[in-house]
Amino acid sequence: MSKQIKVALIGNPNTGKTSVFNALTGLNQKVGNYPGITVEKKEGICKLPRGIKAHILDLPGTYSLNATSLDENVVIELLLNKNDKDFPDVAVIVADVENLKRNLLLYTQIKDLEIPTILVVNMADRMERHGISLDIELLEAQLKTKIALVSSRKGTNIEHLKDLILNYKNLSTEPCVNASVIDQEYFDGLKKAFPNQSIYKLWLVITQDVNFVKLDRNLVKDTSSFSTKSRSDLKRMQQKETIVRYQFINNVLKETFKKDINAAKDLRSVLDRILMHKVYGFATFFFILLLIFQAIYSWSEVPTNLIENTFSFLAEWIKETLPSGAFTNLIAEGIIPGIGGIVIFIPQIAFLFLFISILEETGYMSRVVFLMDKIMRRFGLSGKSVVPLISGTACAIPAIMATRNIENWKERLITILVTPFTTCSARLPVYLIIISMVIPQGTILGLSYQALALMSLYILGFIMAVASAYILNKILRTKTRSFFVVEMPNYKIPLFKNIAITVFEKTKSFVLGAGKIILSLSIILWFLATNGPTDKFTNAEKIITEKYKDQNISKEELNKHTGAYQLENSYIGICGKTIEPIIRPLGYDWKIGIAIVSSFAAREVFVGTLATIYSVESDDENTIKNRMKSELMPDGTKVFNLASGISLLLFYAFAMQCMSTLAIVKKETNSWKWPSIQLISMTGFAYVVAFIAFQILK
Amino acid sequence: MKHTISDLKRGEKGIIKDISNPAIPLKLYEMGCLPGNEVELIQFAPFRDPLYLNINGSHLAIRKQTAELIEIEKIENHITL
Numbered sequence: 001m002s003k004q005i006k007v008a009l010i011g012n013p014n015t016g017k018t019s020v021f022n023a024l025t026g027l028n029q030k031v032g033n034y035p036g037i038t039v040e041k042k043e044g045i046c047k048l049p050r051g052i053k054a055h056i057l058d059l060p061g062t063y064s065l066n067a068t069s070l071d072e073n074v075v076i077e078l079l080l081n082k083n084d085k086d087f088p089d090v091a092v093i094v095a096d097v098e099n100l101k102r103n104l105l106l107y108t109q110i111k112d113l114e115i116p117t118i119l120v121v122n123m124a125d126r127m128e129r130h131g132i133s134l135d136i137e138l139l140e141a142q143l144k145t146k147i148a149l150v151s152s153r154k155g156t157n158i159e160h161l162k163d164l165i166l167n168y169k170n171l172s173t174e175p176c177v178n179a180s181v182i183d184q185e186y187f188d189g190l191k192k193a194f195p196n197q198s199i200y201k202l203w204l205v206i207t208q209d210v211n212f213v214k215l216d217r218n219l220v221k222d223t224s225s226f227s228t229k230s231r232s233d234l235k236r237m238q239q240k241e242t243i244v245r246y247q248f249i250n251n252v253l254k255e256t257f258k259k260d261i262n263a264a265k266d267l268r269s270v271l272d273r274i275l276m277h278k279v280y281g282f283a284t285f286f287f288i289l290l291l292i293f294q295a296i297y298s299w300s301e302v303p304t305n306l307i308e309n310t311f312s313f314l315a316e317w318i319k320e321t322l323p324s325g326a327f328t329n330l331i332a333e334g335i336i337p338g339i340g341g342i343v344i345f346i347p348q349i350a351f352l353f354l355f356i357s358i359l360e361e362t363g364y365m366s367r368v369v370f371l372m373d374k375i376m377r378r379f380g381l382s383g384k385s386v387v388p389l390i391s392g393t394a395c396a397i398p399a400i401m402a403t404r405n406i407e408n409w410k411e412r413l414i415t416i417l418v419t420p421f422t423t424c425s426a427r428l429p430v431y432l433i434i435i436s437m438v439i440p441q442g443t444i445l446g447l448s449y450q451a452l453a454l455m456s457l458y459i460l461g462f463i464m465a466v467a468s469a470y471i472l473n474k475i476l477r478t479k480t481r482s483f484f485v486v487e488m489p490n491y492k493i494p495l496f497k498n499i500a501i502t503v504f505e506k507t508k509s510f511v512l513g514a515g516k517i518i519l520s521l522s523i524i525l526w527f528l529a530t531n532g533p534t535d536k537f538t539n540a541e542k543i544i545t546e547k548y549k550d551q552n553i554s555k556e557e558l559n560k561h562t563g564a565y566q567l568e569n570s571y572i573g574i575c576g577k578t579i580e581p582i583i584r585p586l587g588y589d590w591k592i593g594i595a596i597v598s599s600f601a602a603r604e605v606f607v608g609t610l611a612t613i614y615s616v617e618s619d620d621e622n623t624i625k626n627r628m629k630s631e632l633m634p635d636g637t638k639v640f641n642l643a644s645g646i647s648l649l650l651f652y653a654f655a656m657q658c659m660s661t662l663a664i665v666k667k668e669t670n671s672w673k674w675p676s677i678q679l680i681s682m683t684g685f686a687y688v689v690a691f692i693a694f695q696i697l698k
Numbered sequence: 699m700k701h702t703i704s705d706l707k708r709g710e711k712g713i714i715k716d717i718s719n720p721a722i723p724l725k726l727y728e729m730g731c732l733p734g735n736e737v738e739l740i741q742f743a744p745f746r747d748p749l750y751l752n753i754n755g756s757h758l759a760i761r762k763q764t765a766e767l768i769e770i771e772k773i774e775n776h777i778t779l
Contacts, residue, residue, distance in 0.1 A: 064728045102730055102756050232720055239717070242727045268757075269740075278744045370759045374747045377761075383748075483723040483764065488750060488757040 005054040006086065007046070007165055010075060010110060011094030012103050013061035014363070014489035016122045019152035019498055020094050021058040024162070031505045040404070041074075048166045057086055063102070065109045065204060066238065068483075069409075076208065079113055080201060090116045090168035092161070097123050097132060097149075098490065100257060104249045105242070107143070108176045112200040116171040117145055118164050125151040131260030139256040144172045153495060177248045179203060182240040186229070207234050271491055275367045285368055289390055292355045300347035307347070311340030329530065330523070338522030341602060342515040345660075348425070349398045350507050352391055356402055357502040359387075361494035366486055373484065379466050380473020382411035382484070389415070389465060392422035393458070396661045397510060400668055408484075414472045416668060417678060420661050421465035421654070423458045426603040430652050431457055433607055437629055438645025457653055464654065510664075525601050528571040536569040572597060586651065586687070587644030587694040589633060600657050643697035647690040655686035701772055703749065703765040706739035712770035713737075714753075719767040726764070730754030737770060 009024075011017040021029070025044030032041045042058040059078065060071035067073040078084055079091075091110050095103030100121065111117050121134065140147050148161040179200055180187035190202050229237070274280050315336045322328040359365045365387070373383030381389075384406040391399035399419050406412035423431075431454060439453045536543065544562045567573050576594035583593050595609040610628065631639040656662070662675040669675070706712060714735050717727065730753050731737070740757070741750040747762040 063725060066724050066728070068723070068725055099756060101754070102728075105728055235720060235724065236718075238724055239727050239732075242724075243732055246730070246732060272741060272750075276741050276743070276750065366759070370743050370748060370750060373759075373761070374743055374745045483725065484748065484759075484761045485723060485725045485729065485764075486748075486759045487729070488759060 004045070005048070005052065005165060005168065006089045007054050007056045008078065008086070008088035008091050009056055009058045009094065010091055010106065011061060011120075012063050012096070012099070012106060014487060015061075015094045015096040015099070015103060016152045017061060017094040018058065019495060020092075020120060020122060020150070020158075020161075021056060022497055022501055023152045023155055023158045024054075024056055027501070029501075031509060046162065046165075048162050050166070052166060054162075054165050057088070062106065064106055067208060076204065079110065079115065080204060088115065090118060090165060090171065092118045092120055092165070094120045094122050097121050097127055097134070098130060101246075101249055101253060104143075104252070105245055108245050108248060109200075111143070111145070112175040112177060112179060114173045114175060114198060116168050116173055118161070118168070118171065119143060119145050119147045120161060121147060121149045122152055124149045124156065125154050133258045135256040139252065142252045142256065144174050144176060146171060175200070177245050179241055179244065182237050182244055186237075207238055267491055272367070272488075275364065276370060281367070281371050285371065288359070288364075292352070292390070295351045295355065300351050303347040304344060307340065307343050311336055311343070315340075330526070333530065334523040334526035335519070338519040338526075339515075341522055342511055342519065345395060345397065346507055346511065348394050349510055350503055352394060352398045352402075353503045353506045354499065356387060356391075357499045358494050361492060361498060363489040363491045366488050369486055370488070379469040380411070380414050381466075381469050382406055382408060382415075383486075385411065385415040385469075388419050389422060389462075392419040392424060392465075393461075395424050395426070396420045396422070396658065397664050398506075400661065400664050401506065401510065403668070410473075410476055413669065413674070414469050414476065416665060417472060417674065418465040418469045420656055420658070420678065420682065421461050421468065423461040423653070424603075424658075426658065427457075427652055429604050430599075430606045431649060433625060433628075434640070434645050434649055437625060437640050438642050453649075457649060460653055522601055525572070525598055528575070529567065529573075529598070530570065532566065532570040533574070534569060537566055540566040540569065567594070585694065586690045587641075587647045587698065589631075589639055591631075592639070592648070596651075596657070599652075600659055602660065603652065603658060606652075643694050646697060647694035650693050651686045651690040653686070654682055654689060656682035701770050703737060703739070703751065703760075703768045703770055704746075704762050706737075706770070706772070708739055708741065710772065711736055711738045712772045714768060715771050716769035717767075722764065722767050726760065726768075729756045729758055731768065736773075737768075 009017060009021055021042065021044065024046040028046070029042060029044030032043075040060075044056045044058070046054045046056050048054055057078075059075045062072040062075050065076050065079070067076050078086055078088075081087060093103075093107045093110060095107065107117065107119055127133070134149070136147055136149060146164050148157055148164055150157040150161055152158070180191075187199055187203075191199055194202055275284055315332045318336065319328060319332040322331070356365075359368075368386060369383035371383070372386045376383055376385050385403070388399040388402045391402055396419050399422075400416050403412050403415045403419070406415060435450050435453050439450045442449050444452070532538070541562050544558060544565050548558060548561065568577075572594055573590075575597055576590040579593045579597070580588075580590040583596070588596070591610065595606045598609045599606045628640055629638070633639055656679045662679060665675040665678060666672055701712065703712070714731060714733050714737055717731060717733060722731075732754075735754040737754075738752040739749060740752055743750070743759075748759045749762060749765050750757070750759050751765075
């Protein structure tokens with residue numbers, strides 16, 4: 001393999017950095033994680049002229065080299081560590097022509113690290129409309145670099161950028177700004193103490209938040225030869241440094257950047273007046289939410305059904321085609337339904353990410369954050385928690401993935417922890433069947449009791465989410481300082497290519513990441529349901545045939561009884577019997593116990609499991625319902641009555657019984673601590689509430 | 699009388715005077731919130747919090763508690779820096 005040029009793509013958020021990345025790499029990209037943290041690592045390969053390739057690393061967006069989040073920390077850690085395998089041969093800074101002044105701050109910092117640096121001035125297609133003109137040659141001379149004036153949206157001048165990357169060795173590594181003027185004496189001392197180190201690099205190591213940077217601080221530990229500064233002194237110096245940099249930038253732009261202020265005002269102020277209005281703004285937001293709900297509930301129904309049918313067909317087909325045996329059963333009853341259980345989420349996840357990425361690309365998301373921040377803050381959440389909480393009513397998995405936009409770790413963690421309380425679509429089939437059994441038909445003020453019961457469960461979910469956020473906010477301690485500075489980007493028409501890539505990557509990351517865990521647990525559950533420790537399991541057929549030999553029943557009927565008997569004596573059946581004493585006070589028998597245990601794979605499994613246990617003929621809901629209705633306890637009372645029904649509803653509303661969610665929480669928080677806490681506290685709470693409800697109502 | 703950004707009315711502008719309060723995040727400086735720069739209040743969210751500002755050409759939202767720390771001098775007419 002020939003040597004690749006290592007390129008780091010750096011820039012402020014909202015500069016079209018991702019579009020530049022997509023334009024350079026096309027689909028030659030992969031998304032992973034940085035080791036040990038959940039920050040996304042995007043890298044790709046770009047083909048340059050003369051058969052040379054460049055490895056492009058798309059670093060998280062940052063406003064400066066003073067890291068305030070884990071994402072930004074990745075940038076500084078990489079740039080300060082020459083031994084990192086990703087340390088760039090050349091840094092490419094992407095700047096938005098309309099915010100050039102602010103974007104250049106980061107540029108001057110990186111330039112001062114003496115890394116060859118190319119400046120990409122993006123969104124060149126908007127210059128004319130905004131009356132902007134640039135003297136590129138002069139700007140190149142003053143910034144001591146080469147500039148590519150591109151439009152990643154239109155794909156113009158990307159070839160020029162590739163040429164610049166190819167010839168990176170010709171770039172000057174001379175710094176632009178001399179940071180040491182802010183305190184000459186202090187920096188002279190530093191220089192004397194570490195004659196071999198770059199001054200600006202030392203300064204960055206000294207000023208970075210200890211919480212974040214894992215750099216070798218021993219480098220500056222020995223303070224005998226230079227005077228140290230207090231934190232507040234350092235911050236004052238950083239402030240001074242920022243002023244010095246802006247002075248330099250202002251001088252540069254005075255000669256090279258012209259903006260005709262009389263140019264027509266853009267759409268921005270008009271749209272802002274509507275979308276951020278205290279009435280119209282909320283109305284628009286509400287309408288968009290309805291649209292998203294509609295898409296997730298109904299548009300995804302067709303592909304979801306298609307997937308479901310395909311997988312059940314596939315399982316049938318394999319059972320019939322392959323020679324029967326344990327191996328075929330494993331494939332047909334364990335692996336295929338397991339994979340199906342993952343693939344079934346794809347339509348909903350894809351739709352959700354489609355909407356979220358459109359909202360983000362257009363710049364609308366920042367407006368929602370602005371509108372909702374104050375309200376959400378009362379509960380320890382952020383304006384940015386709105387999207388995950390709404391998404392959670394479809395499925396907690398994509399919702400938890402959507403929390404990545406929340407920079408503040410505490411607010412993000414709380415959002416992740418409370419999102420599973422919102423009523424996800426998997427709870428719906430369980431709710432529907434139980435409500436129809438235990439809640440009487442009839443109406444009050446024209447509303448049916450059953451519909452009201454369903455609505456109450458949704459509201460209950462939201463209340464629990466918000467209430468637990470409030471409690472967590474009081475309990476949790478974090479070391480990171482909280483602040484809220486949100487850029488309001490320009491409105492843009494979303495680029496199809498960017499959205500397609502985002503939806504594809506996020507969906508893929510779900511299928512491969514959480515999928516592995518879902519699949520393996522599905523196989524375990526299958527094994528437990530199809531194997532048993534005793535003779536009773538292995539000889540089920542004989543025992544049942546013996547039992548019913550005097551009765552004249554069909555072969556089909558016999559098979560059903562055999563299946564039920566086998567399940568009762570399988571590992572999972574024994575499991576249900578074992579936990580019966582625990583769930584008895586909630587009003588459940590061992591069969592419901594099995595359904596609860598297997599619901600851990602996915603809540604909607606509840607109905608299917610009961611169907612198998614009660615050995616009914618089809619999955620048709622009415623049949624199951626009738627069978628469930630007539631199910632009796634050993635003492636002759638009905639299993640499903642108002643008390644046990646309500647208790648069961650409340651248990652499903654609060655309990656954490658979705659391993660997919662736990663898997664994604666583990667992935668997003670990078671520790672088993674938080675999913676364990678969720679599992680124990682939510683399920684514990686569900687138990688207590690269900691217990692109280694049953695004991696009061698029975 | 700001292701004014702801060704949170705004293706601005708919608709559409710009003712000011713010149714940033716003092717940002718020495720240590721609780722002001724560094725990020726705000728980097729976004730151009732520095733003495734001498736112009737700040738315009740574009741919009742409030744409900745309950746007058748957060749505030750939507752144009753600082754030195756950057757459009758950003760900050761919470762009221764931060765805005766109260768940034769001292770400004772109100773101006774009536776547009777001044778180009």
